[in-house]
Amino acid sequence: MKNILSTILLAGSIAVSAQAKKDSIQFAKISTEILNKGKSYTELRELTKNIGHRLSGSESYEKAVQWSAQKLREAGADKVWLQEVMIPVWVRGKESLYIKTAKGNWKSLKMLSLGNSEGTGGKDVSGEIIMVRSMDEYEKLSPEQVKDKIVFFNYPFSQSYIETFLGYSDAAKYRTTAASLTAKKGGKFTIIRSLSSAFDDVPHTGAMRYADEQKIPAVAIGSTTADELAELLQSQKVTAKLNSNCGMKGERRSHSVIGEITGKKDQSVIVVGGHLDSWDVGEGAHDDGAGIVQSIEVLRTFKNLEIRNNHTIRVVCFANEENGVRGGVQYGKIAKESNEKHLFAIESDAGGFTPRGISLDMDPEKRKQIQSWSELFLPYGIYDFKNTYSGTDLYPLHDMGIPAAELVPDSQRYFDIHHTEEDTFEKVNRRELLLGAVAMTQLIYMIDKNW
Amino acid sequence: MKNILSTILLAGSIAVSAQAKKDSIQFAKISTEILNKGKSYTELRELTKNIGHRLSGSESYEKAVQWSAQKLREAGADKVWLQEVMIPVWVRGKESLYIKTAKGNWKSLKMLSLGNSEGTGGKDVSGEIIMVRSMDEYEKLSPEQVKDKIVFFNYPFSQSYIETFLGYSDAAKYRTTAASLTAKKGGKFTIIRSLSSAFDDVPHTGAMRYADEQKIPAVAIGSTTADELAELLQSQKVTAKLNSNCGMKGERRSHSVIGEITGKKDQSVIVVGGHLDSWDVGEGAHDDGAGIVQSIEVLRTFKNLEIRNNHTIRVVCFANEENGVRGGVQYGKIAKESNEKHLFAIESDAGGFTPRGISLDMDPEKRKQIQSWSELFLPYGIYDFKNTYSGTDLYPLHDMGIPAAELVPDSQRYFDIHHTEEDTFEKVNRRELLLGAVAMTQLIYMIDKNW
Known part of the structure; x- marks a missing residue:
């Protein structure tokens, strides 16, 4: 040989x-x-x-x-x-995310809190979801539009790069910064589309960071879950309810x-x-x-x-x-x-x-x-x-x-x-x-x- | 983009x-x-x-x-x-392979008949297994040593090539020629170690060819199945029993x-x-x-x-x-x-x-x-x-x-x-x-x- x-x-x-x-x-x-x-x-x-x-x-x-x-x-x-x-020491604990339309029942979504995120302290936190597809779109929202809302950052992982690390880098700021950006305009918590090259309902965790002391929760959902939620939001209001226990210990x-x-x-x-x-x-x-x-x-x-x-x-x-x-x-x-x-x-x-x-x-x-x-x-x-x-x-x-x-x-x-x-x-x-x-x-x- | x-x-x-x-x-x-x-x-x-x-x-x-x-x-x-x-038109049909040591019971092995192989016509065909590790070893056997035996070609897929097609090409002759070589010295059927880069019990089929009119059956077993059989054969005689229905139609x-x-x-x-x-x-x-x-x-x-x-x-x-x-x-x-x-x-x-x-x-x-x-x-x-x-x-x-x-x-x-x-x-x-x-x-x- x-x-x-x-x-x-x-x-x-x-x-x-x-x-x-x-x-x-x-x-x-x-x-x-x-x-x-x-x-x-x-x-x-x-x-x-x-x-x-x-x-x-x-x-x-x-x-x-x-x-x-x-x-x-x-x-x-x-x-x-x-x-x-x-x-x-960051601990996840029990967590759940539900959504509901005006006429519908609560429906559970597969989700993961992002790493380093604070939770809801075991209490239900709910609000109306507003979706943005990019940072640019989010920047155009006024604090009045965001206040007490749940901001859903639905930024897709780019499939166009040959090296997928470039797609990951491109989308990474959504994971790291979404919570603090949402908090700054008075949102209650944030949901991000996972940094995932796959089309499935698997949520991806990963580190997020708080820019300041306003520590609201951040969670991720899988790409098909995000697509389904986006479709719902086209025609009606959707409420989200988060209950989580994660946090720094x-x-x-x-x-x-x-x-x-x-x-x-x-x-x-x-x-x-x-x-x-x-x-x-x-x-x-x-x-x-x-x-x-x-x-x-x-x-x-x-x-x-x-x-x-x-x-x-x-x-x-x-x-x-x-x-x-x-x-x-x-x-x-x-x-x-x-x-x-x-x-x-x-x-x-x-x-x-x-x-x-x-x-x-x-x-x-x-x-x-x-x-x-x-x-x-x-x-x-x-x-x-x-x-x-x-x-x-x-x-x-x-x-x-x-x-x-x-x-x-x-x-x-x-x-x-x-x-x-x-x-x-x-x-x-x-x-x-x-x-x-x-x-x-x-x-x-x-x-x-x-x- | x-x-x-x-x-x-x-x-x-x-x-x-x-x-x-x-x-x-x-x-x-x-x-x-x-x-x-x-x-x-x-x-x-x-x-x-x-x-x-x-x-x-x-x-x-x-x-x-x-x-x-x-x-x-x-x-x-x-x-x-x-x-x-x-x-x-080649059809597989039902098939099974069992082995038995002198003191043991019949034990089923995961197997697949090789493509184009004739079967046993739905009858049990059995005999003592003899193992060779290479063509060279097989060539040294006399017809008397092979007659009425089951020849087990246990040639490993080489892990050393970087392109696995080279390992496949290296081992391919065992799949294509084992049956006719075995028949030529009077063996009843042949078992080959699968052309597999994995270490598991999954058998791999694939085309074999008959060199002449002596069409005896050829079957493949997975690599770990082959290793287990080889170990058994170190210390005792093992009988194999094949029943298969495959053949050209x-x-x-x-x-x-x-x-x-x-x-x-x-x-x-x-x-x-x-x-x-x-x-x-x-x-x-x-x-x-x-x-x-x-x-x-x-x-x-x-x-x-x-x-x-x-x-x-x-x-x-x-x-x-x-x-x-x-x-x-x-x-x-x-x-x-x-x-x-x-x-x-x-x-x-x-x-x-x-x-x-x-x-x-x-x-x-x-x-x-x-x-x-x-x-x-x-x-x-x-x-x-x-x-x-x-x-x-x-x-x-x-x-x-x-x-x-x-x-x-x-x-x-x-x-x-x-x-x-x-x-x-x-x-x-x-x-x-x-x-x-x-x-x-x-x-x-x-x-x-x-x-």
């Missing part, structure tokens, strides 16, 4: 140096090892089925901390530790989980990570169980193939990406304080789908160097090095000038299930997940050797 | 001619049209849920013929007709379905197609309902966007790809006899997954010309023009010297479900399916304009 794979590779490039040939053989070894002996898929089954979703602050998150520390030890980490961090001491293999030449650090927390629905399989188990796979592969690591390779399972990024911020703070040299950091936090590229958030020279390796990556389906963002948890490192990156998997299915009950282990394909670990291991192999 | 998309595209290329700019705008129009208004996903739901699987020779295949003719008319074809072809007059929009400049033909038949399990969603609805989408998009087609664009829904390729052969025969000029042909028959490339089976000059358009395709995730095969149904055209091609979707999930009960509509993602139609429409737009 190794011979076949390297032949395929070599046939594709015009002039191959002896070094590129060596690297291509190492790439093939990494791929063959992971595709045949990788454990990330079975580990993801454990994480999702034995622990399940694991919102920061929950007991299941604490179980995931212990679990991932154990997996890092089993993978062969020289050193495993927990990095303390204070995290916000202070903070809690918790941990990110870190494991590493010590550098043989020096101890400057290469970080590979994902976030260990998830939303409190589904199983957090693609978001971001995938990134956690892939990162552990990278470390295990260096150990199993006995690849000499010049620098320290460190897996970081970040706490609280979803509703605070406290784990990422704390990691950056400690890295700065300790003056520990970081060479490079990569995160996998876009789902466990077939990888297509690596996004590079660094100076042009370093970008170019990585892009010059693209012939090595092409046989593994990795061709796209054009993006320039990095993982959310890595922004503090990036702000310190450390070259940062993110794995770019195929994005077509991600926003069908992102932050929903549907983000389960069954939605993850074994080979697609493993190929993400292959690409990250190959990249780290090259950086470790050449930087 | 159009502006955004073309800006993204243009930013990526170094020198852009006025023509390339025009083409990039047309590419964006095609993509935006299909991603927002494409009907292939809802049509696939109709085909799979209202008709379901549709093996050549079955009544459901005949329903699919009528359905696809109707869809071609609705899509705006100028002309729709049925192309007569005689097809083999002659031939039947049937049809491929053809629809076209007539060329405005001349009537030389560009073919886009898939195969309308499927195996008799699951719903034939990825294989090849996807190719059918994507091909119809191409025609509809030319009509809806009022793109001038210089040449005739013809959708062909081929009959009997799975167990005979009679539709493809007949199409080629008639094309030759009628001396109808064909410019180009493309098939989609590798699943409705996110497209990654186009495989080009044609002379080097034509290949190079298509490859020179790669900058236009890159923003749509189409980067891979290295493969040199074309769709199975197109080989007769290719043999006549007509440039042929196949859509290359991501291959990671295909062989988990290929030819199984699991190949259902639910396994198809809307955006992934639509993007395949986008890529084929864009390519045909370019060929129609430039050839």
Whole structure:
């Protein structure tokens, strides 16, 4: 197999140096090892089925901390530790949303409160729904028109982008800002159309933020639920009634989980990570169980193939990406304080789908160097090095000038299930997940050797 | 949206001619049209849920013929007709496979007879199982060792290839030849490990062939079933008992379905197609309902966007790809006899997954010309023009010297479900399916304009 794979590779490039040939053989070894002996898929089954979703602050998150520390030890980490961090505790509790037309009966809608939102304190809050299709439309409404109303932001997720992250970014402000905008004009609560690429009734949660002290509730409904509501509103008045118990419950001491293999030449650090927390629905399989188990796979592969690591390779399972990024911020703070040299950091936090590229958030020279390796990556389906963002948890490192990156998997299915009950282990394909670990291991192999 | 998309595209290329700019705008129009208004996903739901699987020779295949003719008319074809072809009729019937150890009871195994296989005529046929792991191992067995035995070919699907079609090709001879090889040494029937990239108990059917008149039964079991059987065989003798009713039931007059929009400049033909038949399990969603609805989408998009087609664009829904390729052969025969000029042909028959490339089976000059358009395709995730095969149904055209091609979707999930009960509509993602139609429409737009 190794011979076949390297032949395929070599046939594709015009002039191959002896070094590129060596690297291509190492790439093939990494791929063959992971595709045949990788454990990330079975580990993801454990994480999702034995622990399940694991919102920061929950007991299941604490179980995931212990679990991932154990997996890092089993993978062969020289050193495993927990990095303390204070995290916000947001709790959902029971919740319901009903609608009613003048002549109709109350009808229950599938919904989820947005993360970080305050609830109604267990009381019914009701009012007439007014719908807007965009921020522009909302801005034209006077406070008199909004006062005591329920504002329904029915902004559709754009299907036109090829990379669905662009559609998500385009619609994200509705989720983050709708509540405060509604409160400012005197509305009682807000309903948003989910940030979803699918046409179904599945609501998507995700973080919202309050701009000020007027904390009214914000909930999401699925795209077909939104379409049905919009149709109702064309011909008649509709009343909504929300009852929810969600809200912030202070903070809690918790941990990110870190494991590493010590550098043989020096101890400057290469970080590979994902976030260990998830939303409190589904199983957090693609978001971001995938990134956690892939990162552990990278470390295990260096150990199993006995690849000499010049620098320290460190897996970081970040706490609280979803509703605070406290784990990422704390990691950056400690890295700065300790003056520990970081060479490079990569995160996998876009789902466990077939990888297509690596996004590079660094100076042009370093970008170019990585892009010059693209012939090595092409046989593994990795061709796209054009993006320039990095993982959310890595922004503090990036702000310190450390070259940062993110794995770019195929994005077509991600926003069908992102932050929903549907983000389960069954939605993850074994080979697609493993190929993400292959690409990250190959990249780290090259950086470790050449930087 | 159009502006955004073309800006993204243009930013990526170094020198852009006025023509390339025009083409990039047309590419964006095609993509935006299909991603927002494409009907292939809802049509696939109709085909799979209202008709379901549709093996050549079955009544459901005949329903699919009528359905696809109707869809071609609705899509705006100028002309729709049925192309007569005689097809083999293979029928599965009831079937069961049991195994038993010396001390154990009979235990049922999940299985499927291979397509085209003869059965046991409704009688129990039993014998001791002997297992081989490869052709080499089987060749070393003497006729005395095989006589009256059940030969179990337990050759694993290789996980090491990045493109899973290579693993499939590698293992395919076990499915096609195991029965005749077993018969030659006096075995009673053969069991093969399914050609499956998944680790589960799902059996995969698919075509086998008899090399001569000794027609013994051939069945497939899932990969975990094979592993369990292999483990049993390590320590004890195991008897298998097969009862099946499958077999060839002659031939039947049937049809491929053809629809076209007539060329405005001349009537030389560009073919886009898939195969309308499927195996008799699951719903034939990825294989090849996807190719059918994507091909119809191409025609509809030319009509809806009022793109001038210089040449005739013809959708062909081929009959009997799975167990005979009679539709493809007949199409080629008639094309030759009628001396109808064909410019180009493309098939989609590798699943409705996110497209990654186009495989080009044609002379080097034509290949190079298509490859020179790669900058236009890159923003749509189409980067891979290295493969040199074309769709199975197109080989007769290719043999006549007509440039042929196949859509290359991501291959990671295909062989988990290929030819199984699991190949259902639910396994198809809307955006992934639509993007395949986008890529084929864009390519045909370019060929129609430039050839």
